[in-house]
Amino acid sequence: MTPLIFTLKIKPQFSLDVSELTPDKLAKKNKTQIKSLKLNYGKKKVPVTDLFTITGNDSENVQILRSCDKLVCVGQGISHGTIEVKGNVGDLVGQHMKGGHITVNGNAGSWVGNGMSGGRIDITGNVEHHVGAGKPGDAFGMTEGFINIKGSAGDRVGDRMRRGIITIHGKAGDFCGSRMHAGTILVLDKAGRNVGTGMRRGTIILSKQPKHIVATFKSNGNLKMQFLRLLFTQFVAMGKEFTKFKNFDPEVHRFSGDLARNGKGEILILQTLNLKK
Amino acid sequence: MLIKLSGGTVYDPVHGINGEQRDIYIRDGQITRRPAATVDIDKTYDLKGKVIMAGAIDMHTHIGGGKVNIARMMLPEDHRQDLVSRTPLTRSGCGHAAPSTLTAGYRYVEMGYTACFEPAMLPANARQAHMEMADTPIVDKGAYAMLGSDDFFLRMLAAKKDQEAIADYVGWIINATQALAIKVVNPGGISAFKFNQRKLDLDEKNEYYGTTPRDIIKCLAQAVNELGVPHPLHVHGCNLGVPGNVQTTLDTINSVEGLPLHLTHTQFHSYGTEGDRQFSSGAAEIAEAVNANPNISIDVGQVLFGQTVTASGDTMRQYAGHWHAHPKKWVLMDIECDAGCGVVPFKYRDKNFVNALQWAIGLELFLLVNDPWRIFLTTDHPNGAPFTSYPHLIRLLMDRSFRNDMLSTINKDAAASSVLGSIDREYSLYDIAIMTRAAPARSLGLKNRGHLGSGSIADITVYNNVKNREKMFEKPLYVFKDGELVAKNGKIVKVTTGGTHVLKPEYDKSIERSLKSYFDKYQTIKLGNFKIDDDEIVEHGNGHIIVQPCT
Numbered sequence: 001m002t003p004l005i006f007t008l009k010i011k012p013q014f015s016l017d018v019s020e021l022t023p024d025k026l027a028k029k030n031k032t033q034i035k036s037l038k039l040n041y042g043k044k045k046v047p048v049t050d051l052f053t054i055t056g057n058d059s060e061n062v063q064i065l066r067s068c069d070k071l072v073c074v075g076q077g078i079s080h081g082t083i084e085v086k087g088n089v090g091d092l093v094g095q096h097m098k099g100g101h102i103t104v105n106g107n108a109g110s111w112v113g114n115g116m117s118g119g120r121i122d123i124t125g126n127v128e129h130h131v132g133a134g135k136p137g138d139a140f141g142m143t144e145g146f147i148n149i150k151g152s153a154g155d156r157v158g159d160r161m162r163r164g165i166i167t168i169h170g171k172a173g174d175f176c177g178s179r180m181h182a183g184t185i186l187v188l189d190k191a192g193r194n195v196g197t198g199m200r201r202g203t204i205i206l207s208k209q210p211k212h213i214v215a216t217f218k219s220n221g222n223l224k225m226q227f228l229r230l231l232f233t234q235f236v237a238m239g240k241e242f243t244k245f246k247n248f249d250p251e252v253h254r255f256s257g258d259l260a261r262n263g264k265g266e267i268l269i270l271q272t273l274n275l276k277k
Numbered sequence: 278m279l280i281k282l283s284g285g286t287v288y289d290p291v292h293g294i295n296g297e298q299r300d301i302y303i304r305d306g307q308i309t310r311r312p313a314a315t316v317d318i319d320k321t322y323d324l325k326g327k328v329i330m331a332g333a334i335d336m337h338t339h340i341g342g343g344k345v346n347i348a349r350m351m352l353p354e355d356h357r358q359d360l361v362s363r364t365p366l367t368r369s370g371c372g373h374a375a376p377s378t379l380t381a382g383y384r385y386v387e388m389g390y391t392a393c394f395e396p397a398m399l400p401a402n403a404r405q406a407h408m409e410m411a412d413t414p415i416v417d418k419g420a421y422a423m424l425g426s427d428d429f430f431l432r433m434l435a436a437k438k439d440q441e442a443i444a445d446y447v448g449w450i451i452n453a454t455q456a457l458a459i460k461v462v463n464p465g466g467i468s469a470f471k472f473n474q475r476k477l478d479l480d481e482k483n484e485y486y487g488t489t490p491r492d493i494i495k496c497l498a499q500a501v502n503e504l505g506v507p508h509p510l511h512v513h514g515c516n517l518g519v520p521g522n523v524q525t526t527l528d529t530i531n532s533v534e535g536l537p538l539h540l541t542h543t544q545f546h547s548y549g550t551e552g553d554r555q556f557s558s559g560a561a562e563i564a565e566a567v568n569a570n571p572n573i574s575i576d577v578g579q580v581l582f583g584q585t586v587t588a589s590g591d592t593m594r595q596y597a598g599h600w601h602a603h604p605k606k607w608v609l610m611d612i613e614c615d616a617g618c619g620v621v622p623f624k625y626r627d628k629n630f631v632n633a634l635q636w637a638i639g640l641e642l643f644l645l646v647n648d649p650w651r652i653f654l655t656t657d658h659p660n661g662a663p664f665t666s667y668p669h670l671i672r673l674l675m676d677r678s679f680r681n682d683m684l685s686t687i688n689k690d691a692a693a694s695s696v697l698g699s700i701d702r703e704y705s706l707y708d709i710a711i712m713t714r715a716a717p718a719r720s721l722g723l724k725n726r727g728h729l730g731s732g733s734i735a736d737i738t739v740y741n742n743v744k745n746r747e748k749m750f751e752k753p754l755y756v757f758k759d760g761e762l763v764a765k766n767g768k769i770v771k772v773t774t775g776g777t778h779v780l781k782p783e784y785d786k787s788i789e790r791s792l793k794s795y796f797d798k799y800q801t802i803k804l805g806n807f808k809i810d811d812d813e814i815v816e817h818g819n820g821h822i823i824v825q826p827c828t
Contacts, residue, residue, distance in 0.1 A: 043362050137353035139605060 003061040003084075004034075006052040012070035014042030015090060016051065019073035023081025023100065026059035069109060075102040078119065091128075094121045097145070107151070111135070116142045116164070122239075126151035129173065132166050132183075133159035140181060142166075150241065155192065158185045161202070169241060177204040180265060184231070199258050199265035207270045209253070217257030217267060224251050225268065248272065278319045279304050279312065280760065285324030285739060288710040289331065291719075291728035295707045301329065303735040306760035310731045324739055327754060330710045331727050332391025332736030336717040337511075337541055337576050338658040340381050341395045341409035341420070343402045344588040344618040347608050348375040348659070351620060352586060354604070367769050374585040374622075374659045378412035382775075384665055385416050387767045389738035389753040392417040392726065392775070393664075396460050396511060396541065397590045399423050401613040403454035404809055410777065411819040415763055417736075418820075419721070419778035421511050422454045423590055425461035425493050426468040427615040429795055434496060435486040441785075444500040448784025449792065451506070453808040455779045457721060457825065458508035459501050460541075462590040463515055464490035467617045470593040477593065479515050479528050490515050491532045498536045504782040505827035507722020509537035509574065514546050517594040521550040523559025530566050530573055539720065542578025542657040544639040552694055556631055558638045561696070564645035567652070574720055575646065578657035579639035579670055580632065586622040587660045595619020613801060625662070633691035637684070643674055644700045649711040650719070668750035674704040675746045722825050723778065735760035776823040777814050783827070 006021055017040035019025075026034060034054060038045040048054070056063075060081040064074065067087030075083045079098040084105070091109035094102045099119040107125035113132045131153050134141035141161035152170030160179045167186040174192035177185045180199040187205070193212045196204050205228075232245035252268040280303040287299040302309050302318075312318075339345050349356070352375060359373040361380050370380030385393055393413075398406040398420035410418040424430055424447065433443055447459060465488055466477040472484045479490050498510040514529045516522035526546040530538070540546065543563060551557035567573050584603070589595050592609055596619060599607040603624040611617045625632040639661070646652045654671070658664040673680050684692050692698070704712075718727020725733045739755040752767025763771045789804065796804040811822055 135353070135357070137351075137357075 001058040002056040003063050004054070004056040004059050005063045005065060006048075006054055007065040008051065008067060008071075008087075009053050010051055012041065012051075012068060014070065015072050016041050016070050017073050018064065018071050019076035019095075020048075021062060021064065022075055022078045022083065023060050023062055024078050026062065029059065031057070067106065069107070072109070074104070075100070075121075078102070088125070093123070094119070094147075097121075110154070112149075113142050113145065113147045113166075115140075116145045116147075118144045120146045120148070122148045122150075124150045126170065127153050129154035129156055130159060131157045131168075132161050132164065133157075134161075142183070146238070148239065148241075152189070157187075158183060161185075167235070177202065177265075180204075186235075196255075196258060196265060196267050198261055200261045201264040203266050203268060205252075205268045205270065209269050213255060213267070214258065216260040217255040218259060218263070220254040220256055222251060222271060223254050224249075225254070226250060228252070228268070278760075279309075279316065281318045281321045282329060282737070282739070283321050283323050283325075285327045285329040286742070287329045287729060288706050289729040290707060290711045290715040292730055294729075299329075301729060301737070303737075303757065303760045306735055307725075308729055308731055308733045308735050308737075322739075322755065324754075326742055328706060328740040328742050328749075329729070330389075330706075330738050330740070331714045331718075331729055331733070332738050332756065332758065333389050333713045334717040334721075334723070334727055335385070335390055335393040335655065335658070335664065335713075336653055336721060337396045337578075337655045338393045338664055339395060339397065339588055339660070340393055340413055340658070341378070341418075342398050342406035343610075343612060344397070344590065344620055345375055346405070346409070347610065347618065348586045348588045348620045348622075349377070351606060351608055352622060355584075355586070355622075364769075366772055373665075374663050375588070376663075378409050379414060381664075382412075382414040382416055383769050386414075386756055386758065386764050386769060387753075388665070388667060388751065389740070389756050389764075390416060390664075391736035391738070391756070391758050392419070392723075392778075394418070394457065394721070394778075395420040397421070397423050397462060397513075398454065398456060399590065399612055399616045399618075400427070400450055400454045400807075401615050403456070404813070407455060407777065407809060407814055411774075411814065413775070415758055415769075415773050415775055417726075417775040417778060417823070419457040420455075421458040421460040421508070422450050422456035423460050423462055423616060424450060424497060425464045426466065426617075428468070428799070429615075429792070431465065431468060431483070431486045431488055431493075434488045434492060440496065440499060440503070442788065443496055444503045445784045445788040446792075447497065447500040448504050448782045449788050451504070451780055451782055452784070455777065455809050455811075455814060455822070457778050457780050458506055458511055459497060460511040460513065461493060461497055462513040462616075463517065463593055464493035464497075464512075466490065466515060466593045467590065470596065470617070471611065471614075475593065475597070476519075477515055479525050479532065491528075494529060494532055494538075495534075495536075498533045498538055502536055504784065506780060506782060507825065507828050508720055509539045509572075511539045511541055513541050513589075513591060517542075517545045517589075517591055518548070518598060519594075520548045520556045522546050523549050523562055526559075526563055527566055530570055533572070535572055537572045538574075540573065540575045542655070542660065543575040544578045544580065544635065544642055544661070545657075547638050547642060554630060554690075556634065558634060558641060558695055560638045560641035560645060564642060567646050568648070571651075574651040574653070574716075575642070576653035576655040576657075577639050577642050578655055578661045579643070580625050580635040581656060581662035581666045581669065582625045582627045582632070582636065583662065583666075584622070584624045585659045585662055586620060588618065588620045589660060590616055590618050592617035592619050595621055598623075614799075627687045630688045630691050633688035634695060636687065637691060637695035637697045640673060640680065640697055641695065641700070643704075644697075644702045649704075649708045650716045652712060653717055653720070654709075654712050668747045671704075671709060671750050672745070672747035675706075675709065677701060677703050721778070722780075722828065724826065774818070774820050776821045778823050778825055780825050780827060
């Protein structure tokens with residue numbers, strides 16, 4: 001069994017919806033059935049063979065090669081299996097995913113993990129806005145799962161997220177963790193303005209003191225929070241990039257808020273983590 | 278240009294034509310008599326074996342006005358899931374339960390409808406409603422002005438002003454808002470809600486004004502009758518959705534003492550309290566009363582299963598229903614202290630006892646009311662179901678075995694407590710032509726619509742005669758609007774603009790004197806700005822006005 005590989009052979013001009021190319025939807029399909037699939041390309045439906053060359057046979061492990069930022073809805077709604085993408089991707093990676101593992105070796109667009117309820121997304125490059133957020137009209141953002149971004153993220157990371165973990169190894173934009181219901185966000189470089197605005201519960205962990213904290217957050221002083229040891233032990237098990245968290249001192253400066261909602265959220269600013277770039 | 282529709286099977290209930298093979302001639306947008314043999318025919322459509330009816334008319338569908346817009350804004354997910362691409366002819370749009378104006382117009386025409394009427398236009402919101410309807414392409418439009426909970430009217434009623442003055446006010450409202458009829462929603466209940474009353478029976482007094490819904494219905498029905506408005510008072514009665522409201526509905530029928538009355542979405546007003554769950558069908562009693570009272574007409578407001586959104590002016594009952602919102606969000610609004618609206622998204626489930634019984638009650642009403650001239654096919658779009666489900670509903674009415682198959686899939690207790698399974702009646706194509714064309718046109722006073730006689734406007738729908746009636750009514754072969762072919766095989770082939778049906782009843786203009794001082798004192802806009810000019814509707818070539826005569 002070799003992974004099912006889709007290699008993009010055109011240079012897309014319009015957005016190309018690849019939500020059909022997931023382990024869930026390709027399972028139990030033979031090669032001819034897969035070849036007869038049609039994808040939404042711009043306003044048209046185009047046969048998958050016109051867009052990709054297909055090799056391999058293991059639908060549980062899907063690979064998309066030579067991808068570009070016109071590919072949208074990668075891994076939409078998957079519940080098992082893995083998807084690996086080489087190259088950049090567009091918006092809505094892992095939208096509504098329930099399980100499984102998506103890896104993007106490149107940059108991604110907005111709405112990564114929109115409404116996801118399980119599974120893991122790894123992105124090696126940068127992402128745009130609304131990581132793990134909920135679309136307008138949705139009650140919540142992500143409700144479970146793990147999003148790991150090795151680059152930087154845009155604005156509104158984890159907007160209205162309900163549960164789950166988002167880790168950003170680079171910078172985060174403005175309004176990081178805005179309107180959070182619960183969950184955990186970790187930012188290992190600078191975060192932008194208005195961190196945690198309107199958050200109800202949940203934890204935002206920053207490694208650097210932001211320039212600006214919203215007035216409705218209250219400083220609780222420096223604390224040693226032992227639960228962070230447990231949390232970071234878990235992180236260390238999640239991947240190599242977290243090894244710097246081994247045996248670290250859990251001293252943080254804690255802010256509680258947003259007091260305009262009900263103040264049960266917290267922003268923790270790590271005091272002693274020696275970050276090696 | 279002379280067009281001949283040759284050899285089709287014609288259903289034209291106004292002229293008593295029941296499935297006869299006839300030729301129809303169209304000249305300059307109107308149906309004409311057979312021309313002399315020497316006259317050249319420009320285009321002939323060979324329609325042997327096809328079914329020809331007048332363009333369908335939906336007389337109760339929420340397609341414009343404030344609440345529909347709120348529903349659109351509140352449900353982006355409804356729009357995301359149902360996208361319509363632009364074509365060379367039509368513009369893009371979206372929306373399943375609350376489609377955009379353009380999409381609504383296209384979908385109506387693709388289904389063979391050529392006119393639809395917005396039943397709840399608040400006078401304060403009339404301009405917005407007309408703008409939205411102007412944006413609804415191809416179909417003819419019209420709206421019913423909503424009275425009954427507005428302060429000026431309730432003050433008049435409380436002060437026991439004479440009936441003539443009230444009729445003048447009603448006439449003024451119809452003129453000022455470019456309406457076609459008058460609707461009353463939960464008579465006085467929207468006002469009572471603001472005085473913290475959470476229920477209002479037919480004989481319960483409004484705490485502030487001291488008026489009862491019975492007074493309001495009686496007074497307005499009389500005013501509408503005196504003004505010569507062809508469509509009787511359009512009543513959304515008290516206690517919508519409350520188990521046991523069948524008695525309220527029967528009392529409402531009796532309250533007008535023989536005056537014409539139209540009861541709308543009656544399905545929601547036909548609930549009894551029998552059985553273990555204190556919820557049962559009252560359709561038989563309502564149907565009996567409708568059969569016995571020739572002054573009463575009803576439309577059903579059929580519930581069909583799936584996700585939709587309920588948008589109603591009935592603030593009181595929408596507030597009571599907001600606990601059942603799916604997805605969990607809702608809006609309740611006051612509008613200029615004169616009325617209100619509530620928008621609650623809702624999902625009707627076939628395995629839910631109450632929803633399944635609602636579905637059965639609607640069908641029971643359809644099948645137990647004998648006279649198709651007095652019962653109209655509606656789902657109260659989007660409250661019972663989106664209008665796109667009409668073909669499915671028609672199949673349920675025309676195909677008994679299909680109906681019984683569906684009945685066997687719904688909640689078992691609900692199916693057992695309904696008499697639907699024992700009803701053998703099946704609607705014929707002639708009955709469908711009555712209830713979707715001839716009867717609404719007659720009820721609304723549209724003289725040259727809803728039939729295929731000479732001189733009538735050439736709004737014509739041609740169907741393939743398919744055994745599966747859902748397929749048949751989903752995609753008509755041809756749809757003509759004002760004599761132009763606008764849709765073919767369920768696809769738009771030409772986009773035109775429809776007109777707006779209005780009424781210009783006579784009234785004593787001196788009512789404006791008291792209205793002016795009232796507006797200056799209480800309203801947010803001046804009297805002059807409140808009135809909608811003809812030019813505003815005709816503006817930018819987006820429509821024209823069709824004045825219907827009073828009786």
